[in-house]
Amino acid sequence: MQKRISQYRDALNERTAAIFRDRKPNSLYDPVRYVASSGGKQLRPVLFLACCEAVGGDFRSLLDVAVALECVHNFTLVHDDIMDEDDLRRGRQTVHKKWNENTAILTGDALLVKAFELLSSVDEKKMPYMIGEFSSGILEICEGQVLDKDFEKREGVSVQEYYDMIAKKTGRLFSLSCQLGAYLGDGSAEQIKALEQYGNRIGFAFQIQDDILDLISRDDVLGKKIGSDLRGGKKTFLVSYARDHLHAEALQVFNDILALKSPAQSDFARFIQLCKKSGTFDAAEKEIQQALGAARRNLSLIKASVAKDILVALLEQIETRTF
Amino acid sequence: MQKRISQYRDALNERTAAIFRDRKPNSLYDPVRYVASSGGKQLRPVLFLACCEAVGGDFRSLLDVAVALECVHNFTLVHDDIMDEDDLRRGRQTVHKKWNENTAILTGDALLVKAFELLSSVDEKKMPYMIGEFSSGILEICEGQVLDKDFEKREGVSVQEYYDMIAKKTGRLFSLSCQLGAYLGDGSAEQIKALEQYGNRIGFAFQIQDDILDLISRDDVLGKKIGSDLRGGKKTFLVSYARDHLHAEALQVFNDILALKSPAQSDFARFIQLCKKSGTFDAAEKEIQQALGAARRNLSLIKASVAKDILVALLEQIETRTF
Numbered sequence: 097m098q099k100r101i102s103q104y105r106d107a108l109n110e111r112t113a114a115i116f117r118d119r120k121p122n123s124l125y126d127p128v129r130y131v132a133s134s135g136g137k138q139l140r141p142v143l144f145l146a147c148c149e150a151v152g153g154d155f156r157s158l159l160d161v162a163v164a165l166e167c168v169h170n171f172t173l174v175h176d177d178i179m180d181e182d183d184l185r186r187g188r189q190t191v192h193k194k195w196n197e198n199t200a201i202l203t204g205d206a207l208l209v210k211a212f213e214l215l216s217s218v219d220e221k222k223m224p225y226m227i228g229e230f231s232s233g234i235l236e237i238c239e240g241q242v243l244d245k246d247f248e249k250r251e252g253v254s255v256q257e258y259y260d261m262i263a264k265k266t267g268r269l270f271s272l273s274c275q276l277g278a279y280l281g282d283g284s285a286e287q288i289k290a291l292e293q294y295g296n297r298i299g300f301a302f303q304i305q306d307d308i309l310d311l312i313s314r315d316d317v318l319g320k321k322i323g324s325d326l327r328g329g330k331k332t333f334l335v336s337y338a339r340d341h342l343h344a345e346a347l348q349v350f351n352d353i354l355a356l357k358s359p360a361q362s363d364f365a366r367f368i369q370l371c372k373k374s375g376t377f378d379a380a381e382k383e384i385q386q387a388l389g390a391a392r393r394n395l396s397l398i399k400a401s402v403a404k405d406i407l408v409a410l411l412e413q414i415e416t417r418t419f
Numbered sequence: 420m421q422k423r424i425s426q427y428r429d430a431l432n433e434r435t436a437a438i439f440r441d442r443k444p445n446s447l448y449d450p451v452r453y454v455a456s457s458g459g460k461q462l463r464p465v466l467f468l469a470c471c472e473a474v475g476g477d478f479r480s481l482l483d484v485a486v487a488l489e490c491v492h493n494f495t496l497v498h499d500d501i502m503d504e505d506d507l508r509r510g511r512q513t514v515h516k517k518w519n520e521n522t523a524i525l526t527g528d529a530l531l532v533k534a535f536e537l538l539s540s541v542d543e544k545k546m547p548y549m550i551g552e553f554s555s556g557i558l559e560i561c562e563g564q565v566l567d568k569d570f571e572k573r574e575g576v577s578v579q580e581y582y583d584m585i586a587k588k589t590g591r592l593f594s595l596s597c598q599l600g601a602y603l604g605d606g607s608a609e610q611i612k613a614l615e616q617y618g619n620r621i622g623f624a625f626q627i628q629d630d631i632l633d634l635i636s637r638d639d640v641l642g643k644k645i646g647s648d649l650r651g652g653k654k655t656f657l658v659s660y661a662r663d664h665l666h667a668e669a670l671q672v673f674n675d676i677l678a679l680k681s682p683a684q685s686d687f688a689r690f691i692q693l694c695k696k697s698g699t700f701d702a703a704e705k706e707i708q709q710a711l712g713a714a715r716r717n718l719s720l721i722k723a724s725v726a727k728d729i730l731v732a733l734l735e736q737i738e739t740r741t742f
Contacts, residue, residue, distance in 0.1 A: 121566055202502075239443075245446075
């Protein structure tokens with residue numbers, strides 16, 4: 097199974113390099129190549145390929161769509177990093193930091209457009225569905241990003257509002273990857289639906305994990321500056337849940353920390369303490385477990401295979417991930 | 420003929436309004452609607468519809484693709500205005516000025532993605548070609564924008580380099596609009612090619628006009644701040660041509676003006692004078708005339724019709740445009 101994942105990754109890396117090799121002007125494609133070859137987890141294209149194989153499809157013929165999904169993911173990272181003023185990503189400088197903001201805007205634009213170009217290789221009969229789902233999915237991601245930025249300026253964001261936001265911002269690209277993999281692999285309507293839900297739940301668990309890791313990981317492990325959510329005023333699961341479950345006095349302290357422009361190390365410690373006290377980490381853990389359990393049940397329609405093993409193994413990887 | 424253009428514009432406005440009506444969140448779709456309803460010239464969708472009709476197609480069934488082309492145009496304007504730090508567009512504040520830069524990045528992203536979503540209505544047989552041309556065309560536009568920004572930092576840009584840049588940055592969306600109109604209207608391969616060239620030449624003439632208007636028009640007529648090219652260090656046709664045709668002493672004065680961070684009114688006057696002296700305006704006029712003449716000849720394969728009349732009339736409009 098690990099061998100098959102390695103096969104996926106090798107094929108993805110090779111195809112990605114070939115797509116962007118020798119493209120000019122370098123002032124656009126150097127940053128594009130920098131991002132595309134930055135060796136992220138490639139979770140979304142791996143999910144796409146595994147879902148395709150899991151329903152009986154041939155992954156080799158669909159590599160371009162897999163690369164397209166990673167291009168979309170990279171597009172969101174490059175533009176989000178500008179908006180969040182993040183300087184570090186995957187252990188390296190972000191594009192707007194290494195080059196400048198204009199270059200980062202155009203790099204994101206080019207990655208997004210390239211993603212669509214890569215779809216034009218698909219069987220024409222499947223194209224209307226694919227283009228429709230792909231584009232409306234990315235539009236949802238943009239909407240989710242807007243909500244995420246809106247929430248930074250709001251004080252109270254309910255857990256439900258948080259869920260709605262991450263379903264768009266994070267969940268949709270995961271669910272889209274799985275859904276399209278199943279669709280292009282000629283899965284049944286039930287399989288496509290089930291794998292879309294599987295992806296949606298992975299995205300949900302992934303984002304709550306992300307919120308926790310941003311607080312308790314280390315820069316060198318995570319590949320980006322930890323604590324940036326708190327500094328940026330992000331309404332993470334932790335913030336939304338804890339505010340609902342802290343009593344008046346503790347809530348005041350919690351809100352005071354949230355209001356700080358530059359929280360110190362001691363503020364982070366106090367923030368973590370209050371999250372613990374309010375049962376927020378336990379609740380987050382429970383939500384993650386439930387989502388991954390439901391995602392696992394979504395795989396019941398899928399016959400045993402190496403690809404299915406990968407889909408199961410990815411659930412465990414997400415549960416125990418440290419970056 | 421004017422009646423048919425009005426029909427196009429009414430249909431476009433109605434469809435555009437319907438597409439973006441009631442979409443949430445408002446923090447994304449208010450700026451999107453602001454841009455989409457800003458009443459630009461809608462030259463590209465009008466060209467698309469006229470080319471479609473000119474080869475015998477039915478324009479009413481292809482309104483979504485026409486709106487998609489205007490969405491792409493608006494995407495480029497919103498992102499370019501951030502990069503160029505322009506505050507005024509179509510007589511109104513630019514998005515990054517009226518809202519903020521993050522909102523402008525996301526507004527551009529959403530317009531671009533929406534454009535692709537609008538293409539999913541097209542006949543599946545035509546989709547691979549359309550998605551391929553549409554996406555590779557937009558990629559060229561991004562490459563052109565990168566070159567335009569690169570040139571700002573360079574001293575000498577040849578007229579040929581300028582041509583290559585505007586062919587991508589401006590020409591490609593015009594040629595794409597015409598090419599896709601002819602293709603989706605079931606034109607012959609020769610008609611598609613001829614109308615693509617027609618569009619390319621219109622774009623060429625349009626951009627040189629733009630360079631001139633930026634210098635000699637008025638803010639209230641142009642709907643944006645005049646002189647922004649000179650202030651931004653843009654290597655326009657005027658700059659590239661004049662530098663090649665001024666003698667040593669005058670060239671030094673010219674270069675000194677180009678090097679100014681904030682040119683005064685008198686510098687603009689001197690700049691215009693040097694352009695006149697070097698025959699630059701005459702050369703620009705000649706290039707425009709030649710391009711529009713060639714564009715007119717590209718219409719020889721098109722049978723007489725109201726739509727063809729529109730395509731001819733647009734050539735005259737571009738020649739005499741003031742904004």
